[in-house]
Amino acid sequence: MSDKPIAIVTGGAGFIGSHMVDLLVERGFAVRVIDSLIGGREANLVRHANNADVSLRKADIREFQPGDRLFEGVRYVFHFAGIGDIVPSIERPLEYMSINVQGTVHMLECSRAANGGRGVTKFVYAASSSCYGLARTPTREDHPIEPQYPYALSKYQGEQAAFHWYQVYRLPVNSIRIFNAYGTRSRTSGAYGAVFGVFLKQKLAGKPFTVVGDGTQTRDFLYVTDIARAFLLAAETEMSGEVWNLGAGNPQPVNLLVELLGGPVVHIPKRPGEPDCTFADIGKIERELRWAQQVRFEDGVGKILDNIDYWRDAPLWDPDSIAKATSGWFRAFSAENRP
């Protein structure tokens, strides 16, 4: 056995988790990945295939019980495992609450029981800015919490559970509320979701980009390697019980993304419950963790275009299939269905 410090990355075969694994290996950690592969791919870890210090346990986080040997000797747990996307969460709330909330509780309990009951040194939770709902911008950590759909609620309740384990059991926990992550290995399969995956496949297929509304809406996009660095800082800090927003603090219009990717456009209807602007106030993380963005938006989009083949197997969306996929969303948010 090597004498490297050990970290667990749940969801480590996914988009952000796999970049977290890369960073930890680079910084001299042995890494144990837990992933059910429901959304992630083993191929995302292929660069570590010959590294005996990186292992993958293919399992559902809800199967783990306190005392599981995988948690022995572990210093940090980075909890990224979970399911995303708005539309399926409106259709299947039970599954979202089960994985994102109860699954988190299983990871917290295993982290508390680790190391002969002394617990791990830090548990870092991947929270979502969606907890703020249709927020005032720039959005600070003390903004009211107003989840608009079950995904947002489940991620927030997972965060609440993490802080409860800090409060009741003194498990050292920090949480990072991610705004809009983008980068290589972002998810390519499944539900209609984040704009990058949708546009990249459309570009590969020579089809128009399906821009929602007039495209002037802005998103606080942050490149994935900048996110992984923030999570490591959140583990290494002496502080616990803290929450930090994480974005670039510099929202970009969807129209700029279209311009950088290059191609024709078709406009589709704006959706209820979706903010016109996401914009993180990142003062707290800059001050307290001395984190700073390193990858500019234009450079990040360039890196993605260099790897565009990754999205070849992604589903191809067009205005009709998007209208079908989002019909439940429109129903759930229509005025007569809201109190």
Ligand SMILES: NC(=O)c1ccc[n+]([C@@H]2O[C@H](COP(=O)([O-])OP(=O)(O)OC[C@H]3O[C@@H](n4cnc5c(N)ncnc54)[C@H](O)[C@@H]3O)[C@@H](O)[C@H]2O)c1
């Ligand atoms: N991507 C973003 O912009 C964003 C924004 C806010 C929060 N987050 C959060 O960050 C985390 C990672 O997001 P991502 O974009 O990398 O998503 P992703 O889908 O690429 O990664 C999630 C990983 O978790 C795994 N997983 C899901 N359910 C599991 C289960 N029950 N047991 C074990 N593994 C399971 C999936 O197989 C996948 O590999 C998620 O918790 C997400 O809610 C992401």
